[in-house]
Each structure stands twice: as C-alpha cells, then as structure tokens.
Amino acid sequence: MAIYLNNAATSWPKPKVVVERMADFISRTGSNLARGGASSRDIETLDLVTDCRVTLSRMFDGYLHQDPRYVTFTSNVTEALNIVIKGFLKPGMTVLTSSMEHNAVIRPLRGLEKQGLKVVVVKCDIDGRMSEFAFEREINIHKPDLVVLNHASNVCGTLQDLKAFCQICDKNDVPLVVDAAQTAGSVPISVSKNNIAALCFTGHKGLLGPQGTGGIVWRPDFADIVLPLIEGGTGSFSHQEVQPQKMPDKFESGTPNLPGIAGLKAALEWIESEGMDKVTKKADELGKKLLKELLRMEEVSLYGPKEMKNRLPIFALNFRGWDNAELAFELYEKWGIETRPGLHCAPLAHKTLGTFPQGSLRVSLGPFNTEGEIELLIDALSNLSKENRG
Ligand SMILES: Cc1ncc(COP(=O)(O)O)c(C=O)c1O
Incomplete structure (x- = not known):
C-alpha cells in the first residue's frame, strides 16, 4: 500500500461513497443533463446536479439563500479562474494579485498583459504571507479593477488572512476573486459574508471529489457582468443562436462531467456528515x-x-x-x-x-x-x- x-x-484515497456513487451514476442513471425528455432518469440527473449546486452554495455560504443558479460547474479550478479572469478583464484594466499565485492565475494574467492589461504583483514575505498594509497601499496606488488572490499556498501551506483582504476590497469597492484550490473543503469560507465576487474551487483536493470537477460560487451582480469563455449548447433556450445570459447556463455549455458531479456530491455530503x-x-x-x-x-x-x-x-x-x-x-x-x-x-x-x-x-x-x-x-x-x- x-x-x-x-x-x-x-x-x-477518496471516501468509498464517492466511488460507489460514480459507478451508480454510470451504470444506472447515465442520462444527460437537460437533453432528454422527462424520464425518471432525466429527472434524477437534473436533481443530482441541482442538489450538488445547493450543497456547494451551502458549504461556501453563497448568496441569495443558497440559490443554486449562481454555482457554475467546471472541470477544475484552472478553468474556473480562466472563466472569471478572461471574462472580466479587458486591455487597459488593472489587476492586482500576490506573489504566491499558482500558474493557474499567473499564466492567464501574463497572457492578458501582452494584450494591454496592467498586472500588479504584491510581494509576500519570505513565509509567503501578504501584509495587509502592503496590499491596501497597492490598492490605493493602482486602483485595480479586479483582485485575484490565492487563499493558501500549494507550495508551503501559508494561509492568507482572507477576511482582512476581503474587507479591504470591500472598502475600496474592488471585486475579489479567490483561488481556493487548497482550502475548499478544509477551511470554512463564507462567500456572502466576505462579499467575494467569485470563489473558484477544485473538486479533487480538499473537497475529496473526483478529478475533472471544480467550479465557481458567484456574487450574482458579478456573474452578470462576466462574459462566458465557452459558448454552445446548454440544453436550454434552443431557439436562440446566441448564448443565453441566464444562470447557470451562461457559463456551462456542453455536456458536464456528470459522473464527476455525482462523485463530488457524495464527497460533499461525506464532509458535511463527518x-x-x-x-x-x-x-x-x-x-x-x-x-x-x-x-x-x-x-x-x-x-x-x-x-x-x-x-x-x-x-x-x-x-x-x-x-x-x-x-x-x-x-x-x-x-x-x-x-x-x-x-x-x-x-x-x-x-x-x-x-x-x-x-x-x-x-x-x-x-x-x-x-x-x-x-x-x-x-x-x-x-x-x-x-x-x-
Ligand atoms: C493554489 C492552486 N491553484 C490552482 C491549482 C490548479 O488546480 P487544478 O489542476 O485542479 O485546476 C492548484 C493545484 O495544484 C493549486 O494548488
């Protein structure tokens, strides 16, 4: 072993129930999401996905009394961060981030920098911690349009004081995007109390779900102004040739990872029950x-x-x-x-x-x-x- x-x-390993529910979905349920009639298997799939959104919204204390529409499923946190970063930032804007970021944040930002985005990196100390003072000073100097921050380092485990940075962003009216890859499922996070614009998470680390799962818990007004990265079939509004703006369809084109969502839901329930x-x-x-x-x-x-x-x-x-x-x-x-x-x-x-x-x-x-x-x-x-x- x-x-x-x-x-x-x-x-x-993952909790045993994750493996069981994924196998059950593939072998017994197996239907697509919103792309069938109204068979009991179609309804079961819809319920499964909706319940998983509700559970995520509850776990991260989302907005609108756990409104499941403002939870987007992605394949991982990298996709989640790309959706938010590329859907919001435009040439001429300024983004502020920390020197402890993963390439999932830095690479999209450096890519956009070539097209005219200004990227400000706040240097953390030798232990990887960002000072509130330095953060606020840089906000005051650069007046960023967006802040993207790592919650805990995947290299050395340093946990940032998220609450303090949320308050500073709130005070300065800057939307805050959090990379919670290492903390989701391990550290309690309240999206609504901290006024987080987008919490990006991956399903396969602390949430104990399968690989190929992740997502975003949105602040509704922020989700409304971010453009979708991927457009296509949503199983809804099929008469329209343009991407629906309604949540959750706006950011979820193409067939989702349904066995993965079944496994993620089982993992979330396991964490909640333990x-x-x-x-x-x-x-x-x-x-x-x-x-x-x-x-x-x-x-x-x-x-x-x-x-x-x-x-x-x-x-x-x-x-x-x-x-x-x-x-x-x-x-x-x-x-x-x-x-x-x-x-x-x-x-x-x-x-x-x-x-x-x-x-x-x-x-x-x-x-x-x-x-x-x-x-x-x-x-x-x-x-x-x-x-x-x-
Ligand atoms: C802080 C951080 N951000 C982003 C990622 C990317 O995660 P994923 O591969 O699930 O997209 C990781 C994974 O190691 C991470 O630790």
Whole structure:
C-alpha cells in the first residue's frame, strides 16, 4: 500500500461513497443533463446536479439563500479562474494579485498583459504571507479593477488572512476573486459574508471529489457582468443562436462531467456528515508532529511558516546533500512514500520563498493519513541523514 503524502496535488484515497456513487451514476442513471425528455432518469440527473449546486452554495455560504443558479460547474479550478479572469478583464484594466499565485492565475494574467492589461504583483514575505498594509497601499496606488488572490499556498501551506483582504476590497469597492484550490473543503469560507465576487474551487483536493470537477460560487451582480469563455449548447433556450445570459447556463455549455458531479456530491455530503473540522483536524495534528520533527533535523531547510497557526499541513523542504527530485525518488523506491518535488506549477511562489529554480520537496497531508505513515517518513529522513553523515 502506498504511503500517500501528495494530497496537495490531489487527495487520495477518496471516501468509498464517492466511488460507489460514480459507478451508480454510470451504470444506472447515465442520462444527460437537460437533453432528454422527462424520464425518471432525466429527472434524477437534473436533481443530482441541482442538489450538488445547493450543497456547494451551502458549504461556501453563497448568496441569495443558497440559490443554486449562481454555482457554475467546471472541470477544475484552472478553468474556473480562466472563466472569471478572461471574462472580466479587458486591455487597459488593472489587476492586482500576490506573489504566491499558482500558474493557474499567473499564466492567464501574463497572457492578458501582452494584450494591454496592467498586472500588479504584491510581494509576500519570505513565509509567503501578504501584509495587509502592503496590499491596501497597492490598492490605493493602482486602483485595480479586479483582485485575484490565492487563499493558501500549494507550495508551503501559508494561509492568507482572507477576511482582512476581503474587507479591504470591500472598502475600496474592488471585486475579489479567490483561488481556493487548497482550502475548499478544509477551511470554512463564507462567500456572502466576505462579499467575494467569485470563489473558484477544485473538486479533487480538499473537497475529496473526483478529478475533472471544480467550479465557481458567484456574487450574482458579478456573474452578470462576466462574459462566458465557452459558448454552445446548454440544453436550454434552443431557439436562440446566441448564448443565453441566464444562470447557470451562461457559463456551462456542453455536456458536464456528470459522473464527476455525482462523485463530488457524495464527497460533499461525506464532509458535511463527518464535519469539516473533524475531517481536517487529524491531518493538522499529524502536521504538527511532522513540523516539529522537520524543524529538529539539521539537514532540513523548511520554507514557509514554522508553526501550525495559519497554515495547512503542506510542507516545502530541501534536504542537505540531496536534489529534491532524487529525494522524492529515494523516498518512493525505499519506503513507498509518495511526495512531489520541483516547482509545483508555482514559480513565482518559489521565487518568493527563495527556492527558485531548484524548487523543493513537498509533503502534503490529507484526512486519511495515519500516525504510522508520518513516523515512517520521519524514520526515512533520519536514515538518510545518517547516510549523509557517512
Ligand atoms: C493554489 C492552486 N491553484 C490552482 C491549482 C490548479 O488546480 P487544478 O489542476 O485542479 O485546476 C492548484 C493545484 O495544484 C493549486 O494548488
């Protein structure tokens, strides 16, 4: 059995019910969304998708009393961010973002920069944290049309003080887009209380759903002014040759990932029934233990926050004498431990942490990790340190 410590890439394993519901959808329900008659299977599919929207709206405390229309399904958070960024920003506008962003944010912004968008990057500190003061100062100087912010770093787990940044955006009347790839399902987020314009999430990490799922929880007035990235058949308004403006159809052309949505819904219900706190508590406790040991090892250079407060159990490290790719290979070959070396699709974050271009080894915990697995990693690293000392 693999020792899986790469949950920031995708969580694994998934709750059993996710697998069961996906298989059930494919083998028994199987109909398309809004592209049938009114068979019981058609209605079941429609109910499934609507219920999943309602559950997402409830989990993220969406607007309009959990109105499901303002939840858009996408294939992942990358697509969600592209929809919002490319559908809102135009040449001549200014966007403000942080130096801890993933390429899912930076690449679309750099692409638009070539067409005349002004991109302002607020530098975070060596632990990947953005200061409220610097953020507000840059807002006052540049008066951005949009802010796009990472909630928690996929490289080193740093959690930004979202509430504080939301208040600053609110005060300055700037719409805020949040990349919640690493926090959705692990950290409670209220879209409506924080006046978030668009919360972009992926379904396959902390939400424990399958790959190929993700989405956006919108503030309605913001959704209304964003242009759709993809246009086509929606199973509705078929008399119209132009894209419908009604939600949720506006942003959802083409057949959705229905088995994925069935799995995501099962995962959300599993998190709700267990309680998000309980689901994340175990990984946080194991993270605390691992962090303590990592800080003790003199061969380990640890990047990002040195305490568990305001961070996720995602750790970035380098080990003296080892290239991080070789280290990942060795951990897997000798102990079956799966991690991720390199730059984690986040070169700007690594530049901020001082780990560019070599990157780091990322160890990321999930709800199904055990104490024994963390002890094995600690033993493995201790063994390597003995080898190093020769
Ligand atoms: C912060 C952040 N943003 C975006 C992404 C992209 O996620 P996805 O591949 O699900 O679109 C990731 C995935 O690692 C991430 O951690």
